[in-house]
Amino acid sequence: MDVPSFPFLGFAAVVAGLVNLSAAAAWRRSVLLVANIAFLLSFVPNPVALAPFAGLLALGYVGVKIMERLKQKIVFMGLVVLVLVVFCWLKRYTFIPSTLFLTFSYVTIGVSYVFFRIMHLLIDAFQEALPERIGPLSYLNYTLNFTCLVSGPIQLYQDYHRTETNQSAPLDSQSVGVALTRIIGGFFKVSIVSPLLFLMHSRVILLLSAIANPPILILDAALGIAVFPAFVYFNFSGYTDFVIGIARFLRLELPENFNDPFSAKGFIDFWARWHMTLSGWLKTYVYNPLLMSMMRWFPSKRIEPWLGVGAYFVTFFLIGAWHGQTSAFLFYGILLGLGVSVNKLYQIAMTARLGRSGYRELCSAPVYSSFSRGLTFTWFAFSLLWFWSTWHELGKFFILLGPIGLTFSLLVVLIAATLVLAGREVLREYGNAVWDHTRFPIPPPLRTSLRTAWYTSVAVLVISAAVVLNAPAPHIVYKAF
Secondary structure (H helix, E strand, C coil), X not given: CCCCCHHHHHHXXXXXXXXXXXXXXXXXHHHHHHHHHHHHHCCCCCHHHHHHHHHHHHHHHHHHHHHHHCCCHHHHHHHHXXXXXXXXXXXXXXXXXXXXXXXXXXXXXXXXXXXXXXXXXXXXXXXXXXXXXXXXXXXXXXXXXXXCCCCCCCCCHHHHHHHHCCCCCCCCHHHHHHHHHHHHHHHXXXXXXXXXXXXXXXXXXXXXXHCXXXXXXXXXXXXXXXXXXXXXXXXXXXXXXXXXXXXXXXXXXXXXXXXXXXXXXXXXXXXXXXXHHHHHHHHXXXXXXXXXXXXXXXXXXXXXXXXXXXXXXXXXXXXXXXHCCCHHHHHHHHHHHHHHHHHHHHHHHHHHHHHHHHHHHHHHCHHHHHHHHHHHHHHHHHHCHHHHXXXXXXXXXXXHHHHHHHHHHHHHHHHHHHHHHHHHHHXXXXXXXXXXXXXXXXXXXXXXXXXXXXXXXXXXXXXXXXXXXXXXXXXXXXXXX
């Protein structure tokens, strides 16, 4: 069952109706368990294909129960390594000999996000940070939550447990309205905006080899490089909006995954806004422990900032490695690591030279801020070349452009991103000012009517496009991970 799609909407509506029949926690857990298993089964023609996935789930649950009783570090480390090895084996990472892989086809949908949840439970159980001893129903509902199984977001168990036990915000008319707008807006992003951007990107890359005029070649290459980050954003953030709205009708609250990432003025700030649940998970369970360990090994205030640079690089290299099993994704991880570590080095150098207040003043300057946004976008767009291409495809792309052509293409992206994102900030500030009722008083009924009319129009557009085009459910780019 594809997410988002009209069949999924129907499925979620039935589940929401059943969940809200009773406020009893046992009833809600039971309904959600049936729904989660039914959703997972929709991806397989033969339940046997779920056996390896079920094995990972069973291993995780046994490991958590062991950690609830034993607090021995050697056992904990062994379980963490075992779960990690099984995950890499199921995902067929290339450093594992192919002779060790299973020879039959099996389901790996959502296994990366399940892996993060299992590791989180193992670590928090060992550290006695879980709110309670986790039972089998809560474990399965948390790890297999159908609203975020396919592509996240990655929710911590403490937050899931709070909403699972009827401690979520009430489902009143206001929250229903907000949830509906998230569903409609997310569906619009995924089914209308992102396919158009993907089509533009695909056609530009396909036609590059037929362009003989160097200036046109450079401009088209720049367009292809710049459009892909926008496609990924609308595709993934639209999916996130959609499932957050759906989950709200199930009395579940999923965490936000995006916070206007293209307004970021640096690569570190960018990853604090982009796929926030992934970067937040790695910050909690990789960056912070790694930095604390390094500080114990090298207890010097003078080198402490430099240790942070190393910890940043390792953490974001792992983000790249998690995205795929090939060497191209490892290089993607290197580029992400370079982005955040160089950004951190620059912050250290500028703070030392200008002082904290002087550096803050520099960062707030409009021209400097605009250039920082453009540079951040350009580096992210460049790193994504290894996200959507193979080494062979990239080789042809680089040969076609040459070093000079590629440099000028990236320069065009930098200039365009700086200007476009600066204009976007101005328009957003103007829009916020117009919508601010303290400066431009709009009667509440009219405000509500305008919002309702807008989202109704968007909903009609999405449904009409789906009916007229008769297209399959939109592809979610992060479903592959």
